Amino acid sequence: MIDVHPIMALRGASKVNLFDVVPAFSKLKLFRRDRMACAYCGQRFHERELQCEHIVPESRGGGWTWMNLVTACGPCNGRKADRTPEEAGMPLLYLPHVPSRFETFLLEGRHIRADVHEWLAARLPKSSRIGSRLS
Numbered sequence: 001m002i003d004v005h006p007i008m009a010l011r012g013a014s015k016v017n018l019f020d021v022v023p024a025f026s027k028l029k030l031f032r033r034d035r036m037a038c039a040y041c042g043q044r045f046h047e048r049e050l051q052c053e054h055i056v057p058e059s060r061g062g063g064w065t066w067m068n069l070v071t072a073c074g075p076c077n078g079r080k081a082d083r084t085p086e087e088a089g090m091p092l093l094y095l096p097h098v099p100s101r102f103e104t105f106l107l108e109g110r111h112i113r114a115d116v117h118e119w120l121a122a123r124l125p126k127s128s129r130i131g132s133r134l135s
């Protein structure tokens, strides 16, 4: 029996530059991107207690985009209300980013072999916060 390394099997299969693909937005992926931590108080919560928070409020034209959304707990989201972080005096503890394709793969929470996990994690951008929880 030949033991094919899982990475070898992927090589050359894709014609798309995976780094150019903006992954579809989902609430759970957002919470995982932000490590289930509120962007304002820094505490971690269960996903039931987390909300999508618009940095620029929807009423001011802020969109549902990776760069305008962060994770927030209910009390912080309520306190910030319809204001920008500057107006509310609530600076963001971390900045939003668009997850790369590799990061999305991890955020989607599929079962991934440990060695593949390491290979993917090594390709995460330095700004990614999810890499450190992989080991």
Ligand SMILES: [Zn+2]
Pocket (backbone or CB within 6 Å): 038, 039, 040, 041, 042, 043, 072, 073, 074, 075, 076, 077
């Ligand atoms: Zn909070």
